[in-house]
Amino acid sequence: MPPIAQYVFNGLVTGGILALPAVAFSLLWRLLRFPNFAVSTYLTVGAYLALALNHGLHAPIGLAWLGALAGTGAVALAVDRIAFRPMRDRRPFSLAIASIGVAFVLENVVRFIWSNDFRSYDIPVTRAMSVAGLRIGRDQLLILGVAIVLMALAQMYLFRTRLGIAMRATADNPLLAAVKGVPTERVVAVATLGGGALAGGAGVFLGLDASIDPLMGAGLIISVFAAAILGGVGSAPGALFGALIVGTVEEVGTILIPPTYKSAIGFAIIIVVLLIRPTGLAGARA
């Protein structure tokens, strides 16, 4: 029987990857008042953009990662301009459905360009280190570390900068914020750019950790959704903790239930949270 700590560590790494799209998903939901299911497909877009840089231009993976951040942010912004902005005043339900449509389109654009085959980045696979009986991979530590730093930066941005504060104000009460002179569309643009970048960066992590295929992001949507609900919609730290908990429960759960039912854990978390504490861990507000 391997130590339970190993499962917890595995879960934290999974959670670290989940946290980035979960935060993006959660903040955009609060700001624009609809769940944007295309966020999980931004992961796929990010992973493939980095692949293009890594394979096509032989960029080192770190540089490819930065490129994916910028590129996916730009894609998210373009999607917002083309698909969501004309529908800004519609009901949240219509926008949520539109976001599913966007996810399909992006996924198939990826298929069209890179085909359906799975890919891997051009980096060597290394054996994990053994630390106090735990197997810890270099990539995994890096992923977890960078995810936490990015989360901290996002949090600082939201609380310390003018535009970040404006973003939170708009999230709380868009009408009031607009009346007070907050440039709503600029806030939305910056949040979309940032959210897309976070998700794109997570996509590269996912590609590093596993492999790259057109469905890689779509497969995570339930876990991302569960993390956002658990954390409380609109709360960045909530989404971070939600993601870490969802990741850990999914991994530790494999001790108790057959691994075939891993996906069911995300659903179970959503149901339990909605029944017991619908506002999530962080309550209603950011």
Added chain:
Amino acid sequence: MTTMTRRQLLKAGATAGAVLGAPAILRAQSKEPIPIGALSPLTGAGGSYGPDMQRAVTAVVERINKAGGIYGRPITLFLEDDQTNAEAGVRAARKLIDVNKVVAIVATWASAVTLAVKPLCVESKTFLIGVSGADSVTQGDHKGYVARTQPNTNLQGRMYGKFAATKKEWKRVAYVALQTPYAVSFGDAFTGVVKAAGATITDNFIYEDKKPSYRSEVTRVLGTNPDLIMLEGYTPDSVVMAKDLYKAGYKGAILAPTFAINAKFIEGAGAEVAEGIWNMDRAPLFGSPAYKEFQAAVPGGDQAPYAPQAWDQMSLVALSLVAGKGEVSGTVIKDNLRAVSNPPGTAVYSFADGAKAIQAGTKINYEGASGSCDFDQIGDILSAPFSVQQVRKGKSEPVAIINP
């Protein structure tokens, strides 16, 4: 005597004409092409195999049509992509059956797809033959409309077990499988043989597809200290699994199906991770004349055992139609399949030779590129040799042939 009215006369004349002219009318109809469908994965986990399978089917159809078709009727082939996905497979099969009116669907690959398409075929009396291994493919009341050239899962599991038992250093064996329709029956057959040979089964579980990582599954199986992990998955998940096993420091052996450990696997996992992985699959009949003809007609199609099977499937469907004496339907194919494929009879190695022999009134026994193609009552093939490969320096090298 009553006189015939003009109308009655016309009617009688037309009837007589129809009776007398019947053979001519049959001959006139006989130029009508025979529609046949090939439903294979061109994308998805099976996307490495479907294109070669369809190339093989196309090559056989070209040969048949060049040889004058089936009693003068050419075959029209409809190629469809099932995306290695049951839902897409059903959509494509519906189109083949309802729109193209095919009498047979050949060259299906994934068990999940074949199982999903099976009820449509049985209901519409369309003959279905593929390379899917799950036992359930040929189980149930399919009235003979389903057959396959791939050994069933039970036979496969026993053959893998037989190989594992030859390695005395593999005393502790774990079975880890992707969730597929054959995961459990394969595992039961495999672990049964391994246990009977005196080894211990340390772990046995099924994992889900499309998970970002399999670290916890790997943690679990490595906790049981296996010497050999039997990894029964498809290529995409096997890459992630093998990488996670490598990262976790596993130094023992891995045995897996060749359809998962292919060139894409080695490219995706990297030569270092892939090094030493054992893999098995049914072997084609390397020495047979049919295999030589197949190799010449489908260059590069010998990378996997499926294209030779697709070659045989199309040949068998056509020969069964020839044996049906000009009648064309899925029922004719299923009624004549065993007559052309099983012994006794003169061994034939191609459609052209077989068709000539049947028309000369000889009972034939088709011996194909993939094997002897002898079917039992439920549509399973009776036996097949298996080949064992090992990945060495980034290439899968043949190691041995295991016979049942």
